[in-house]
Amino acid sequence: MEAATTAVESVPWTGNPIRAVKPSEVQAWVAAEVKRGLAATTIRTRLNYVQMAFRAAVLDKVIASSPAVGVKPPRVRRAEAAMQLLTAEQVRAALGAAEPGFRPFVAVCVFAGLRLGEAAGLQLRDVDFLRRTISVARQVQGGTASTTTIEAPKYGSERIVYVPVGLTDMLAAHVRARGIDQPEEHLFRRPTGELYNRGSAGAQWRLIRRDARLPDKMTLHTLRHTYASNLIAEKCDVVTVQRALGHTQPSITLNVYSHLWPSAEDKTRAAAKTFMTAVLDSPADSVRTSEA
Numbered sequence: 649m650e651a652a653t654t655a656v657e658s659v660p661w662t663g664n665p666i667r668a669v670k671p672s673e674v675q676a677w678v679a680a681e682v683k684r685g686l687a688a689t690t691i692r693t694r695l696n697y698v699q700m701a702f703r704a705a706v707l708d709k710v711i712a713s714s715p716a717v718g719v720k721p722p723r724v725r726r727a728e729a730a731m732q733l734l735t736a737e738q739v740r741a742a743l744g745a746a747e748p749g750f751r752p753f754v755a756v757c758v759f760a761g762l763r764l765g766e767a768a769g770l771q772l773r774d775v776d777f778l779r780r781t782i783s784v785a786r787q788v789q790g791g792t793a794s795t796t797t798i799e800a801p802k803y804g805s806e807r808i809v810y811v812p813v814g815l816t817d818m819l820a821a822h823v824r825a826r827g828i829d830q831p832e833e834h835l836f837r838r839p840t841g842e843l844y845n846r847g848s849a850g851a852q853w854r855l856i857r858r859d860a861r862l863p864d865k866m867t868l869h870t871l872r873h874t875y876a877s878n879l880i881a882e883k884c885d886v887v888t889v890q891r892a893l894g895h896t897q898p899s900i901t902l903n904v905y906s907h908l909w910p911s912a913e914d915k916t917r918a919a920a921k922t923f924m925t926a927v928l929d930s931p932a933d934s935v936r937t938s939e940a
Contacts, residue, residue, distance in 0.1 A: 667711055669715045674698065677698075678691060678719060678721065681694065688723060692721045695721050699714065702715060731873055734862070734870060742860045746856050749822075751818075751822075753768075753849070754853075755815055757872060758872075761875035761876060762782070763787065764846060764868050765789055765799075767849075768844040768849060769798060769834070770782070771833060772828050772829075775819055775835075780811055780812070780816050781809065783807075784801055784809065786798055789845075791847040793842050796843055801894065802894070805896075819835065849868060876892075881908075886909070889905065
C-alpha cells in the first residue's frame with residue numbers, strides 16, 4: 649500500500665487527509681510517476697493499490713466516494729514492441745564480460761529464469777546438483793546495502809526449476825572456487841561480503857552491458873524474458889512456462905508472452921504443410937507416379 653500512502657500524503661494536511669484528496673490530484677500523481685520514468689505496468693499496479701485503498705475507505709464510510717474512480721492509467725506498450733530479448737551471441741558476450749564471481753548470477757537469470765532478487769537469495773541448499781534442480785525459496789529485497797532484506801518469494805513464486813547440467817556444473821565450480829560449504833551460505837556476495845541487491849546487481853549488469861556492447865534498454869530482467877522466450881521456442885506449453893517462471897496463473901504468462909507463441913495462422917499453415925508433405929512424399933504415391 650506504499651503507493652496509496654504516497655498519493656494521500658501528496659495533499660496538505662486538513663485533519664482528515666483522505667477526504668481532501670481530489671481526482672485531479674490522483675491524476676497528477678499518476679503523471680508524476682510517469683515523469684519519474686517508472687514503467688507503465690508498475691504505475692498501473694500502484695494505481696490499483698490506490699484505488700483499492702479508496703474503495704475500502706468508501707466501504708468504511710470514511711469518504712462518500714472515491715477520488716480515484718475514472719483516473720486514467722498510462723498506456724502500456726504492446727508486449728511485442730516493448731520486450732527486449734537477447735540473442736545467443738549477446739548472451740555469450742554478456743557471460744564473457746561478467747567478472748567471474750558474478751557470471752553464475754547472470755547464468756541463473758538467463759538459464760533458469762530467476763528474478764534478480766531470487767538469484768541474489770540463492771543458498772547452497774537450494775541447488776540439487778544430482779537432480780539438476782534449483783529451488784526458489786527466498787528473495788533479496790531492497791536497493792541499497794542498508795535497506796537489503798531477505799523475504800519470502802512473491803506469492804506463488806516458490807518453485808523448483810529444472811536446469812541444464814551445464815548450469816549446475818558452472819555453479820559447482822563457483823561453489824568450489826568460493827569455498828562455500830555450508831547449506832545456508834549464499835552463493836553470491838559482493839567482494840565486500842554483502843549480498844547483491846537491486847542497486848549493486850544493477851550496477852554490475854550495466855558494466856557487463858557496456859563491455860558486451862548491448863543496447864541500453866536491456867536490463868537484468870531481460871535475461872528472464874530471454875529464458876521464457878526460449879522455453880516457448882522449444883514448444884513448451886503455457887502451464888510449463890508459468891510454473892518455470894513462478895507466475896501465479898497461466899493468464900499472467902499469456903499477458904506477458906502470448907505474442908511469442910505461434911498464432912492460429914502459423915499453426916494452421918504448419919499443420920497443412922505436414923499433411924501435404926505426408927501425402928505428396930508418400931513412397932506408395934511415388935511408385936504409382938513412376939508406373940504411370
